[in-house]
Amino acid sequence: MSLTVSDMHTRAKYLISGIGPGSSSGVGRLMQFLVPEYISNGFVVLNPSPQKSLRTYLSSKQYIQLSYELVIRFFDYILFVFRCLAVFRRDILLLHPQTIGYPLFIYLVLFNNPTVYLMDNSFFCIRSYNYHPIRKTECLDCLQSFKPDSSCFPFPNRTPRWLNIAYLQIFKLLSFRIHFQAQTKLQAELVCTHFGKSSSVSVVGLPYVEEIFRQPPPQYLVGQTESFDIVFHGASTGPKGFFYAIELAEYLPNIKFLIPDHASNVRHLTNSEPPPNVSCIPMTWETGLKNYVASAKLVLHPSLWSAPIEGALIKSSALNPNIATVISSYGYESEISTIVNHIRLSRDVFTASRQLSAYFS
Template identity: 30%
Template sequence: MKKFTIYSGIEPGKKGAGMFIQYFLRQCENNNVFFTLKYIPTPQNSLVKILKKAPFYDSLKNLYYHVYRAISSKNIDVKGKVLIFHPQSLGLDYTKNIIINTTEVFIYIFDNFFFCIKSYNYIPDNNTECLLCINNLAASRQKGCESFPNKIGYEKYLSFIELLKYYNEKITFLVQNQSQEDLIFQMFGRKSKIKTLGMFTGEFSLSVDREPLNIKTEFDFIFHNTLVEAKGILFFIKLCEALPFKTFLIPFKKIEVEKIIGRSLKLKNLVFYPCNWDSGLRDFIRSSKITVVPSLWSSPVEGSLIKSLYYSKNVAVVDIKTSFVSEIPDTICIKLPPSISKSVDLLLEHLKDDDDLNLNAKKWVIQYCENSKNNIVQFLKS
């Protein structure tokens, strides 16, 4: 029987990454893979909402994770195979100790922290990815980049990357897609061990049938992504500003969006309606003409994109060559250039033609998810 000790900086079941971890653990159980799970619990949403209003929120957050890491770091199982999820949240010192003291390590790659201290390798204002640190890690310091989601010093980050290179022979990187595999090879060399698992969370049933729609409101465009600059919120707002006669929906609070972009918004064609997947977002995506998932970094398989392709009439993405988008057929989504003006022209063309790419997109998503499920099972059985 295969056995793992699993260390995770993200609590299973919490948000996108946590949903994948939860699905992975369920597959371990289904395939008779024994595992011991050690993770850092995510603070409850209600508590986070209260503390976010406090001026010392960031300090409290850092203290919380520091204490948990200090407790957890004394409990490392040095026997057998180890699987690590999200080392930057788990803690770099803790992760380093795990890697040093175990013989076989698997690291599942959620984002690009393995070469970008910000995790999301994005150049503000360029609407494109940044690859400077692939060849020169010191570029992050020169550019003044700050770590995300947790505060990590440059020296600690550089030391962690050097450790990954030093122990490269006993590390296997578990990646989501081909572009991510290519970036790993560029960073750690062609001898790196890599297995492609994909990304599937099991959040929805796979069927080509369309369910009845219970909502009558139809927007021209809806934003579907995490509220982070690298995931294209400003790009979406600029589209809104360039298309004053089209309707736009952002499923977040106005004040949250303004905080991210650093300015106030007074657009008559833009509606802010805070909602999550189960409280209206899914129906808004199904009813809107085009769902925009405008990530501007070398993003792997984003859950928002998979769900949008499955449920939306049409999906628009920014064509980043080193992202998962480059592996998606042009026939099932609208691939936008970094230029806002050119993107506007392309979107208007699709609205005029009254396109509906959903059926082909849904079939593609079903096949992708089935492949991902099979890859995970094969890995667990190997």
């Protein structure tokens, strides 16, 4: 089931998100899909304006443009806040509380009839992605009660730890007022475990999944001279399994891996050269990754958190029948049924390497 106007039973009159359409993030892509539908049905959509990358300005030393962008962001967010404060006793659908800002989010929950669509697990994890930075595994330490490891810090906003925890405690206290929309059955189970069995929650999926499966197969790209044994399809971050993939490649020297990122960034993240069997080619889905995923012997999606529906996993399974994920307790990888040949790898990288050795033998 997709998140549509009918799923809201026409209750929502406002769609409010801390990230607008056009962003490359998952929230941005979702908003790109939802906004036209909701506006056409008479809903008011509130979100900050699209933002330019600060990293681009920093890397090119464009400090004046950087300062200008920061000023624009500040006043744009102030305008967003004032527009939200005018929403009172209305039916509202909220996306991404972290970027809405928790004080504003709490106000909207207190004085309106709120539905919250869950993009991640920020309702119990200050990191949003419940990945333990030391154990490097799916983490449920803060489910029911907040006791984050000293190595955990709020993401994506740089809120002080104690303040973010305080916001989440208030969020929990107010949860009886909220109807939650989860992407998967297991995410709904997390909601009930954290907020209580009486929580109001429905499973609505991810709206643009059907669109992914209607995409035409990729055409061979000029410049694509080879295919790879394993293509890593994910961001170069711990929760997405980037370090897991690199370590896996070290255990499998005769297997050719593709990492869709700059070699310089891989070196920066790992403090070492990529293994010789790893090719680092920067690309996006649109600029070549789609083709490499389709031609790979195996596509690797080693998310190490309780990931709900991930667009990357859906896109890969639509083009390639051979997908490997890492076993999780609450991730969508344990629910998905569209993968023809689904290899669920051990959380232990060495054991996973033995599984893949057997697969390629």
